[in-house]
Amino acid sequence: MRLIDPGNAAAYLRETSRVRQDETLLVRELTGGVSNMVLLVERPGSREPSFVLKQARAQLRTQQAWYSSVERNWRECDVLKTCARLLARSSSDCRSRPTARTPEIVFQDRDNYLFAMTAAPQPNAVWKHTLLAGEADPQIAAACGHLLGTLHAESWDDASLARRLGDRTLFEELRVDPYYRTLAATRPEAAASVERLIASLEPHAMVHADFSPKNLLISPAGLLMVDFETGHFGDPAFDLGFFLSHLMLKACLKAPHYRPYLALTDAFRRQYNEVLAPYVKPDELAALWKRGVQHFAGCAWARLDGKSPVEYLTDEGRRATVSTLCAEIFHDRPTTWDEVVGLAERRFSALNG
Numbered sequence: 001m002r003l004i005d006p007g008n009a010a011a012y013l014r015e016t017s018r019v020r021q022d023e024t025l026l027v028r029e030l031t032g033g034v035s036n037m038v039l040l041v042e043r044p045g046s047r048e049p050s051f052v053l054k055q056a057r058a059q060l061r062t063q064q065a066w067y068s069s070v071e072r073n074w075r076e077c078d079v080l081k082t083c084a085r086l087l088a089r090s091s092s093d094c095r096s097r098p099t100a101r102t103p104e105i106v107f108q109d110r111d112n113y114l115f116a117m118t119a120a121p122q123p124n125a126v127w128k129h130t131l132l133a134g135e136a137d138p139q140i141a142a143a144c145g146h147l148l149g150t151l152h153a154e155s156w157d158d159a160s161l162a163r164r165l166g167d168r169t170l171f172e173e174l175r176v177d178p179y180y181r182t183l184a185a186t187r188p189e190a191a192a193s194v195e196r197l198i199a200s201l202e203p204h205a206m207v208h209a210d211f212s213p214k215n216l217l218i219s220p221a222g223l224l225m226v227d228f229e230t231g232h233f234g235d236p237a238f239d240l241g242f243f244l245s246h247l248m249l250k251a252c253l254k255a256p257h258y259r260p261y262l263a264l265t266d267a268f269r270r271q272y273n274e275v276l277a278p279y280v281k282p283d284e285l286a287a288l289w290k291r292g293v294q295h296f297a298g299c300a301w302a303r304l305d306g307k308s309p310v311e312y313l314t315d316e317g318r319r320a321t322v323s324t325l326c327a328e329i330f331h332d333r334p335t336t337w338d339e340v341v342g343l344a345e346r347r348f349s350a351l352n353g
Contacts, residue, residue, distance in 0.1 A: 001070070002112045004055050005029075009039050018107065018116070019043070035068065035174070035229070040119060051106050055114035056229070064182070064307045068173040070113040072229045075170055077105055077115055079206075079231030082165065086154040086206060087147075099222030100147040121221045128213035131250050132312060136260035138267035141247070143223055145268040148211055148243065149275030152236040155206035156279050162203060165233040174230045175209055175238070178307035180298055186305040187323075193330035197298050200235075200291055207234040212246045237288050241295025243268070244337070248300055248344060249310055252318050255351035262341055269337050290335045301326035321347050 004012055010025040012018075019025060026042040030052070039053040056070040084102045103117035127140060155161050168176075180198055184191040209230035217224040244265055251261035277285060303310040304319055313319055325347050334340055 004037055004039070004053060004112070004114060006039060009041065009053060013041065016109070019048075041116075050119040051116045052103070052119050053114060053116050055112065064178075066178050066307050068170065072170050072174075073113050073115060074108075074110070075165075075231065076227075076229040077108060079165065079208075079228040080105065080117070082155075082161070082206060083151060083208070083225065083228065083231070086151050089154055090150045100143065100150075100225060101222065102225055102228075120217045120224050120226075121219045124217045124219035124224070126214060127216045127218055128246075130218070131213055131247075131261075132253075134254070136264055138263055140218060140223075141264035141267040142271040144211075144216060144243070145271030145273075146275055147223060147225065148208070148239055149272040151208065152205040152239070153276045153279040155233070156276075157204055158206075158233075161206060162233045165206070165231070166203060168232055168234060171207075171209055171230055171232050171234060179302035180306075182306045183298065183302045187301070190301065190327065190330060193294075194298060197294050200294065201238070202235045202291070203233055204288075205233070205236045207232055207236055207239050209234070209238060209242065211239050211243045213250075214246075235291065237291035238295050238299075240272075240289070240292030241297070242299045244292070244296045245299035245303060248296070249303060249313055249322065251344065252322055252348060252351070253313055255318070255348040258344075258348045258351075262344065265337065265341065286335070289337060293329060293334055293337060293340055296340065297326040297329035318351060321351060 002012065006027050006029050009027045013025065014021055014023075023043060024045055026044060027039050028042075030038040030040050036057060037053075037055045040050060041053060042050045054073070054076075056068075056073045058070050059065070059067055080102055084104070087100060087102065103120075106116035106118060108115040130137075176198060180194050184194040208225070208228065209232065210227045211225075215225060215227040217226065247261055247265050247268070251258040251265075254261055273285065280288070300322055302308075304313070304322060313322070325343060328343060329340060334343070
């Protein structure tokens with residue numbers, strides 16, 4: 001396996017005839033993740049579009065040791081194509097919302113565990129960055145609810161998809177072990193709840209498992225969803241909990257000005273439910289949210305005490321507030337998102353700027 005980096009990527013592309021020998025290339029690393037080498041390849045002076053190179057790394061860039069098979073590159077390609085088909089298949093009316101799409105595969109190099117995909121349209125912004133900058137746009141949150149709801153609805157109880165993408169090995173390596181089992185080991189008081197949470201996973205739909213503001217790019221063309229290596233046919237409740245944990249952590253960061261961020265969670269929830277409701281029974285939707293609430297607690301707490309700690313929530317008082325909120329949810333087992341918002345408001349209102 002030839003390791004690719006900003007210094008040798010251009011030579012690799014020329015040697016493998018992916019670009020012209022005399023073509024000028026500008027290569028820079030795209031930061032934000034811990035599991036891959038991701039490079040933007042720009043082609044100034046050429047009519048050919050820019051593209052992104054992505055190569056899996058066996059050891060992730062975290063303080064605690066964390067490993068995952070580089071074969072995940074091929075799962076990512078498969079999931080990316082599947083999500084693109086699901087979005088294209090949707091007959092939902094998106095005219096009033098930003099268009100959501102995925103990148104397209106340009107080429108795959110199986111010997112070197114890397115692939116290339118189309119780059120995001122310019123200009124674009126990573127939603128995580130705009131949220132941290134104080135821009136809490138409920139229309140974007142609603143578009144995210146529509147996007148995730150479409151993926152879940154279009155794949156709900158799809159037996160063929162379950163057979164093809166039902167293997168959970170990578171999900172265990174990249175989510176269950178580093179998030180949940182590490183949390184249980186670090187916080188023994190949460191261990192029983194975490195094990196119950198893992199046992200509760202019900203396979204129903206296509207799960208992205210990394211659906212977060214970091215992986216949602218905003219441009220005039222709409223939303224671009226990226227990073228599919230954790231994708232599998234599994235429990236959509238994990239996607240709900242994972243995504244909402246990101247918004248709630250930012251709400252805690254911004255307290256006492258947390259309400260616009262809590263409003264994002266409501267905009268997301270309403271649009272998600274509107275899309276999914278025609279595809280599932282009311283009791284299924286209620287059960288999904290009941291599990292999603294518990295996954296929220298597990299994911300949010302794991303971002304403090306798991307292998308991938310959130311980098312922006314450093315204040316010990318705010319971290320303690322999140323831990324207390326998650327412990328309360330594990331103990332009291334609320335069944336709806338509205339109940340979680342009520343608990344969060346009570347905790348966050350006590351935080352000063």
